[in-house]
Amino acid sequence: xxxxxxxxxxxxxxxxxxxxxxxxxxxKESVNRVYxxxxxxxxxxxxxxxxxxxxxxxxxxxxxxxxxxAMTMYIPAAFFHFVDYLTNxxxxxxRAITLAYLVxxxxxxxxxxxxIVRGVFKQMFFEFWPxxxxxxxxxxxxxxLVVGYSILLLFRGYKQAKGQRRxxxxxxxxxxxxxxxxxATNFPLFYNIPIPPYGNILxxxxxxxxxxAMLRHRLLNIELVVRKSLIYxxxxxFITSVYLVVVLLAERIFQGLIGYKxxxxxxxxxxxxxxxxxxxxxKIQHFVDKYFFKGTQxxxxxxxxxxxxxxxxxxxxxxxxxxAVGMAHEIKNPLSSIKTFTxxxxxxxxxxxxxxxxxxxxxxxxxxxxxIVQDLLDFAKPKPxxxxxxxxxxxxxDTLALLSSNFIKNKIEVKRNYDFSNPKIAxxxxxxKQAILNLLLNSMEAMEKQGIIxxxxxxxxNYLIVQIKDTGKGIQEKDIPYIFDPFYSTKVGGTGLGLSxxxxxxEEHKGTIEVETKAKQGTIFxxxxxx
Amino acid sequence: xxxGQPGKRHSILVCDDEENVRESFSLILKDEFEVxxxxxxxxxxxxxxxxxxxxxxLDLKMPGMSGPEALKQIRHANRSIPVIITSAYKLPEEVKNxxxxxxxxxxxxxxxxxxxxxxxxxxxx
Numbered sequence: 001x002x003x004x005x006x007x008x009x010x011x012x013x014x015x016x017x018x019x020x021x022x023x024x025x026x027x028k029e030s031v032n033r034v035y036x037x038x039x040x041x042x043x044x045x046x047x048x049x050x051x052x053x054x055x056x057x058x059x060x061x062x063x064x065x066x067x068x069x070a071m072t073m074y075i076p077a078a079f080f081h082f083v084d085y086l087t088n089x090x091x092x093x094x095r096a097i098t099l100a101y102l103v104x105x106x107x108x109x110x111x112x113x114x115x116i117v118r119g120v121f122k123q124m125f126f127e128f129w130p131x132x133x134x135x136x137x138x139x140x141x142x143x144x145l146v147v148g149y150s151i152l153l154l155f156r157g158y159k160q161a162k163g164q165r166r167x168x169x170x171x172x173x174x175x176x177x178x179x180x181x182x183x184a185t186n187f188p189l190f191y192n193i194p195i196p197p198y199g200n201i202l203x204x205x206x207x208x209x210x211x212x213a214m215l216r217h218r219l220l221n222i223e224l225v226v227r228k229s230l231i232y233x234x235x236x237x238f239i240t241s242v243y244l245v246v247v248l249l250a251e252r253i254f255q256g257l258i259g260y261k262x263x264x265x266x267x268x269x270x271x272x273x274x275x276x277x278x279x280x281x282x283k284i285q286h287f288v289d290k291y292f293f294k295g296t297q298x299x300x301x302x303x304x305x306x307x308x309x310x311x312x313x314x315x316x317x318x319x320x321x322x323x324a325v326g327m328a329h330e331i332k333n334p335l336s337s338i339k340t341f342t343x344x345x346x347x348x349x350x351x352x353x354x355x356x357x358x359x360x361x362x363x364x365x366x367x368x369x370x371x372i373v374q375d376l377l378d379f380a381k382p383k384p385x386x387x388x389x390x391x392x393x394x395x396x397x398d399t400l401a402l403l404s405s406n407f408i409k410n411k412i413e414v415k416r417n418y419d420f421s422n423p424k425i426a427x428x429x430x431x432x433k434q435a436i437l438n439l440l441l442n443s444m445e446a447m448e449k450q451g452i453i454x455x456x457x458x459x460x461x462n463y464l465i466v467q468i469k470d471t472g473k474g475i476q477e478k479d480i481p482y483i484f485d486p487f488y489s490t491k492v493g494g495t496g497l498g499l500s501x502x503x504x505x506x507e508e509h510k511g512t513i514e515v516e517t518k519a520k521q522g523t524i525f526x527x528x529x530x531x
Numbered sequence: 532x533x534x535g536q537p538g539k540r541h542s543i544l545v546c547d548d549e550e551n552v553r554e555s556f557s558l559i560l561k562d563e564f565e566v567x568x569x570x571x572x573x574x575x576x577x578x579x580x581x582x583x584x585x586x587x588x589l590d591l592k593m594p595g596m597s598g599p600e601a602l603k604q605i606r607h608a609n610r611s612i613p614v615i616i617t618s619a620y621k622l623p624e625e626v627k628n629x630x631x632x633x634x635x636x637x638x639x640x641x642x643x644x645x646x647x648x649x650x651x652x653x654x655x656x
Binding site for chain 2: 334336339340341354409
């Protein structure tokens with residue numbers, strides 16, 4: 001018996017946690033709200049389940065049995081509601097969901113009558129198992145239909161999803177499936193089929209699968225930013241509660257056996273807690289580290305670094321693609337000369353002046369093409385930081401040259417306002433070029449078609465300041481704190497990495513970067529590099 | 532009429548910031564025409580004043596004064612010299628309305644350049 005009571009209590013804690021976790025983003029995301037509502041019904045049902053099983057007398061057992069059944073009436077509708085929201089990212093079956101809630105409400109209203117639960121009776125080793133009223137079978141039908149259909153929708157959503165979305169939906173699908181099958185093991189005893197609800201504990205699997213998907217795969221937009229300590233606190237609260245319930249149940253059992261409330265029982269329970277609590281807590285911390293945080297802190301940072309490199313690479317390739325378009329045009333000038341001079345080779349071969357020009361111009365143009373291709377390759381390949389004395393203006397000019405065709409195409413005028421007094425700094429020219437390139441690409445996108453980019457350099461104390469100013473649409477105030485965060489993007493199709501890479505490169509150079517912006521007037525990025 | 536005089540060669544002013552491209556045009560044209568060169572918009576306007584050419588070949592993308600800007604100034608000065616545009620890009624719509632006589636996309640064919648230049652000079656007569 002205590003096993004079943006405990007299963008109810010554990011289910012309660014799991015769904016309380018899942019509901020609260022989803023509720024972190026309560027206001028913003030409606031799907032989170034719907035999941036919190038669903039979790040609330042399951043959690044309250046589980047808590048009533050616990051109180052029902054520890055009820056010593058028929059009256060209170062009947063009260064809790066009716067209460068728990070009242071909650072179960074809403075579980076199918078709330079689950080259906082949530083699944084529709086989750087798989088379609090909006091409500092698509094409004095009418096069916098309203099209908100389900102309507103059925104749930106009618107059944108809920110009927111709970112005080114004997115139509116659904118008519119009393120409690122001894123059933124196997126349960127002293128007060130609820131006996132079904134004439135409408136209970138209708139509820140089982142309704143439950144099977146709505147929950148079965150919802151699981152099917154979830155399965156379809158999971159099958160059709162790709163990439164991260166698929167990972168996000170995998171655990172909730174399998175978890176819900178197992179959870180509901182487990183929960184359904186409560187039904188047989190209602191109709192005298194001697195199968196005890198051993199599966200009740202599996203209800204937790206459903207909640208745990210959501211918690212896992214939320215933390216590990218950012219389902220419902222719950223980010224890993226959720227502090228580790230929060231998760232530990234929840235877990236510690238969780239084990240503590242479970243221990244308290246064990247003590248409570250043990251006291252009840254021992255009271256039955258010994259016949260009086262003994263201080264020895266409480267003391268030994270406290271002793272047991274002390275004995276098992278710390279090792280168990282360590283085990284759980286280890287478990288959390290391994291499965292939620294992908295191993296130890298070190299392994300996690302390694303994994304993050306790997307992902308970051310991978311994404312930096314994809315961002316760099318995106319920049320390369322933009323450059324390639326401009327460079328294709330850049331190559332057309334040298335191609336014109338090479339083509340013309342080779343065309344005249346047969347007829348002008350004897351002409352000394354022609355031969356001299358041929359050698360000089362064709363050689364020169366091939367070198368130009370080679371340089372264009374090399375520049376492109378330099379951007380495509382990641383390299384470790386290599387500091388050397390470099391001229392900041394050459395770095396900026398080289399980067400501007402890479403984009404010159406793109407500027408023309410987008411009607412962007414570039415103004416240079418350089419302070420030539422001391423342009424040398426210790427820098428990795430290739431990396432700084434990439435940082436400046438990303439900022440320029442950003443400015444270019446902000447201006448869409450037409451605008452002015454002003455680049456200013458100046459000396460200030462022991463810093464070299466580089467300012468890149470555009471006349472674009474500016475950055476919205478609410479976005480400013482996040483623009484250097486990886487994955488934060490306000491652009492359609494943006495990876496949100498361009499500026500985070502810039503930030504990383506400037507940090508590598510022990511410099512800082514700041515942004516000032518005005519809506520519809522433009523943005524100024526200010527880079528400060530130590531001289 | 533200067534241009535109509537027999538034996539007198541037509542003069543063509545090639546304006547492109549790339550020296551090698553100017554040299555390429557020269558190579559194509561110098562056997563039949565007198566070829567002058569300008570490396571940017573400012574030099575172009577200067578040369579038009581001192582030695583008005585019969586035809587201009589003008590690059591669109593140049594540092595300082597761009598091709599279209601130079602063209603606008605030429606037209607503003609009421610000069611009706613025919614202009615052929617050359618560029619690595621497609622001909623932009625707004626340039627078409629500036630009164631141009633032809634377009635050569637880079638990389639170009641020498642025969643096509645010669646043909647277009649002759650056609651434009653012929654039409655001018």
